[in-house]
Amino acid sequence: MKKFQQKHLLGTENLSKEELLDIIETAKKFKDLINKGHDRIATLEGKIVVLMFFEPSTRTRSSFEIAAKRLGASTIDFSSIKSSATKGETLIDTAKNLEAMQPDVFVIRHSNSGTPYLLSKIQNIPIINAGDGFHEHPSQALLDLMTILEHKPHIEKQKVLIVGDIAHSRVARSNIYSLKTMGADVAVCGPATMLPPEINKLGVKVYTELDKALPNYDVVMMLRIQAERGSINNQFPSLREYSRFWGLKDKSKPLMKPDVLIMHPGPMNRGVEISQSVADSERSVILPQVTNGVAIRMSLLHKVCNGKSIEEVI
């Protein structure tokens, strides 16, 4: 099996099936050890993880931070508010300065698509993309894949529907790449204003009517309506109308397969894209996604930083 040995993790687009499975395999090991009571698996003892979050984030940053700490690494929280980004320093200078301090990995979140790619070209520290603009969010796609595999091991037979603002979603793109690579049947659904016309070229089916799509899918992944990134801006008339047409509600339940998996990358807008009862139903794996997130990020940090072998440290 070809292991994941790339220097950076910039996206899922260029990851093979073997690499995806390798990352998940390691994440599973970490998850099992944690469940057995190992709260510290210090393969990254002495390493320094720089969290560069140039966009507000609570859960992804916390998830990476917990992952790093469980691995015994130290973390530096370099969020733009406290840093030189507000003093007019360019991103490239910031990255080069941090590089000169010789940390072991940069975890980057940035509102501009392509930023992790840019930084991977101009400096030598490994980079994990924690979400760039509308481009990619690979750790999210990996934790989603891990969660799906836990419930539906034969992913190549599964049909996955991603619902919401596809145009402005890095989660959608990263998931489309990884799920397609795994052989799943992927479709997207949302208002026509939020579906890029060329999205079908990524090999996905396209729906605008949620109710028509729901009966056919084994996994339904709801995306957050991101008002903070200007998503509403006449993309649809009102949250009420959005919810009625593209939200998962109590009325959607009988349309879906009985063993459907309901997912959401969070944070949820309860009552907009997903109703209370659907989010909290027994078919929802939203909280397991979050738990798997830590394991996936441990796996990524461990691999990118060339951690000690797990057996050696427990």
Next chain:
Amino acid sequence: MRILVANGTVVCPVQNINEKKDVIIENDIISSIEKPGSVPSAGFDRVIDASSMVVAPGLVDMHTHLREPGHEGAETIATGTRSAASGGFTSIAAMPNTNPVNDNPYVTSFIKTKAKEEGVIKVYPIGAITVNIDGKELAEIGEMHNAGIIAVSDDGNCVMDSYVMRKAMDYCKQFGLPVIDHCEDMNLKGQGVMNDGYYSMKLGLRGIPAVSEDIMVARDVALCHHTGCRTHIAHVSSKGSVRFIRDAKQDGIPVTAEVTPHHLFLTEEAVAGYNPSTKVNPPLRTDEDIEALIQGLKKGIIDVIATDHAPHSIEKKDIEFQLAKSGMIGFETALPLCLELVRKKHVKMPELIKLMSANPAKILGIQGGSLEKGTCADIVIFDQDREWTYTEDAIVSKSKNSPFIGKTLKGKVLYTVCSGRIVYEA
């Protein structure tokens, strides 16, 4: 000073010449064109053996940015005209988006004076349509006309208010000045940074749809028809624009149009990798658009090839794609790139020369584009087959923002003669 350009393939579309000739330059004038070998080389101050070369009218670029006054870190009139000369240009028109904006006769005079003192080729200022190119109030177009502008444009700012554009056209018509518009509906553009399509979807970059250009071309054509003012569409990039211009020309509406080399030779695919040098406005589009642009050139729908030479300092360009300024330099790569049109038999050599000299000169009402006896000796001499690598070190422009760096180009300018002076020699 007497110069003999001996035995070159002289291409002068105005006189319908495309054969071996000797060209004799006396001071700043072309004194005659003779049969090759018929003129003894004695008595000349300089004899250029042009045996394997093309001798054509100096190129005319009607869309350039020289950045002076105000952005001298990116380019100056001195460096910009030298860059242009090395690309074979002898006359260039400078867009008004300087700082201060060329929206008054004082800036116009400054540019003209500076060009005379420090430039090596002819510089023709383009005045702003509106004060501070902000689309609201007409600039002092008459005063600038007296000071020497040859056209008006708000450059990168499309005049969104159709009433203002109408009045500008009515006003310019009386001076015989063409109105040049950057056609782009700013609302449809939104925060777009590249062509709206497959690659913007993949790269997660906001798109600028082709329709944002088409719609303004359609409006300008309608206003051109209504006012009768000569209207020139800058850097056409979309198939839809070509269609609107074609229909307008068929109806006899006095509209003209230009295309840039980069819109002819690069597609949106070049943006993959987020290289800020590929960020231009209008954005690089698709193969389908390129096909329409080439058809436009072949059928006379598009009149001109212009570079939109847009230098930016590295600080403004070597950053995140979204934050980088739009534009690329173009003087030094234009001719070699466009010779590809001849090699691919899209156009013949005389037609290419016309697109790059006589046509823009005619639209702007300036001299150039001809090697007729008695005209000003503005000449480019190039080897259409010589291959060379375009390296960052060799760039003459003060700025280095070109996606063609490192590429092997075919066709090299060897001499540029402006008003009888050799202003560039390879």
